[in-house]
Amino acid sequence: MTQYFSWTPFHARLHQTLRQRRLLERGQRILIAVSGGQDSVCLAQLLHDLQKHWQWQLAIAHCNHGWRSDADANADHVKALTRHWQLPFYGRTAMEAILSEAQAREWRYAMLIDIARQDGYSCIVTGHTGSDRAETLLYNLMRGSGADGLQALTWRRSLGKELFLVRPLLDFTRSDTAEVCEDYALKIWYDTTNDDLSFARNRIRQEVVPYLQEHFNPQVETQLSQTAELLRADVTLLEALAARLHQRASDPHAIDRLNRSMLRSAPLALQRRVIRQFLKQQLSSPPQFDHVEKMLYLVKAPNRSQSDPFPGGAIAQVDGDWIVLKSSDPTDGGSKN
Numbered sequence: 001m002t003q004y005f006s007w008t009p010f011h012a013r014l015h016q017t018l019r020q021r022r023l024l025e026r027g028q029r030i031l032i033a034v035s036g037g038q039d040s041v042c043l044a045q046l047l048h049d050l051q052k053h054w055q056w057q058l059a060i061a062h063c064n065h066g067w068r069s070d071a072d073a074n075a076d077h078v079k080a081l082t083r084h085w086q087l088p089f090y091g092r093t094a095m096e097a098i099l100s101e102a103q104a105r106e107w108r109y110a111m112l113i114d115i116a117r118q119d120g121y122s123c124i125v126t127g128h129t130g131s132d133r134a135e136t137l138l139y140n141l142m143r144g145s146g147a148d149g150l151q152a153l154t155w156r157r158s159l160g161k162e163l164f165l166v167r168p169l170l171d172f173t174r175s176d177t178a179e180v181c182e183d184y185a186l187k188i189w190y191d192t193t194n195d196d197l198s199f200a201r202n203r204i205r206q207e208v209v210p211y212l213q214e215h216f217n218p219q220v221e222t223q224l225s226q227t228a229e230l231l232r233a234d235v236t237l238l239e240a241l242a243a244r245l246h247q248r249a250s251d252p253h254a255i256d257r258l259n260r261s262m263l264r265s266a267p268l269a270l271q272r273r274v275i276r277q278f279l280k281q282q283l284s285s286p287p288q289f290d291h292v293e294k295m296l297y298l299v300k301a302p303n304r305s306q307s308d309p310f311p312g313g314a315i316a317q318v319d320g321d322w323i324v325l326k327s328s329d330p331t332d333g334g335s336k337n
């Protein structure tokens with residue numbers, strides 16, 4: 001392999017991860033989403049270094065949300081880095097005011113997908129790290145999420161027909177990406193909104209994680225990130241098993257009911273999941289923990305038992321072997337229909 005750069009343990013780790021997890025293919029056209037922050041700049045540098053070996057066609061995309069006074073300078077900085085790497089550059093600027101983080105994210109992904117589709121990139125890569133994953137896990141844990149919310153951030157997911165989102169740095173921590181940027185003397189653009197402690201995410205990053213590292217485990221980010229990884233596999237399995245049971249416990253002629261004797265013989269974890277899947281289909285808003293629990297109670301309850309109302313007014317009632325979700329509106333055939 002011809003190397004024009006010094007092959008560091010970071011290159012080796014990324015190269016191994018890409019191969020073992022089959023995240024990217026040889027010769028692929030890859031769009032790297034670069035904010036200008038240390039994680040995505042590190043990712044771009046490492047992929048650029050590995051490019052010759054993998055024969056990729058790389059390009060950089062930057063989305064200018066226009067909500068910080070230094071947004072244009074940030075975009076110029078990414079453009080300058082792109083010139084340094086001699087890669088094609090795609091810049092997009094928001095034409096309308098973006099009011100929240102969630103809106104920014106939605107707009108950004110729409111732009112990245114648009115660029116990828118127009119110019120034939122089969123993969124968008126982002127600089128999310130294991131530190132992001134650990135923070136997301138902690139954040140969701142405190143909001144009362146089940147395993148599904150804790151399996152934060154996947155390595156690879158589909159963005160629709162023949163387009164994938166890949167996060168190759170999930171086994172890097174933020175201190176790894178800082179080290180790479182330092183080794184290469186890469187200037188990184190500091191996002192001053194990261195200092196705003198009114199955002200829960202920033203408090204987790206700046207206060208909770210350092211506390212846990214100092215007082216409990218210096219490797220806490222890696223450990224939490226690995227926990228998320230294990231949970232993902234567990235959740236995938238459980239969801240598949242639940243989907244199978246859900247199908248068996250459904251009445252093909254009436255979608256508003258579940259066969260409770262079928263559920264009764266299944267483990268509790270599957271009962272809960274089947275009920276959640278059922279309520280997701282039936283209710284107009286995502287079911288919460290207590291919604292699942294009140295329907296779960298009916299699995300073993302006496303005939304004719306019923307729940308108190310779900311959002312929208314529907315109630316669940318036991319009818320022999322079935323739990324039937326009845327709309328509050330007698331003219332309505334079902335709660336969501």
Ligand SMILES: Nc1ncnc2c1ncn2[C@@H]1O[C@H](COP(=O)(O)OP(=O)(O)OP(=O)(O)O)[C@@H](O)[C@H]1O
Nearest residue numbers: 033034035039040061062063064105125126127128
């Ligand atoms: N303005 C941007 N332009 C291009 N890519 C960006 C931009 N902002 C973020 N990204 C990409 O997204 C990655 C994650 O960024 P960040 O953690 O700030 O966003 P997030 O809103 O948490 O992202 P996500 O919704 O994907 O979890 C970055 O490493 C980078 O690859």
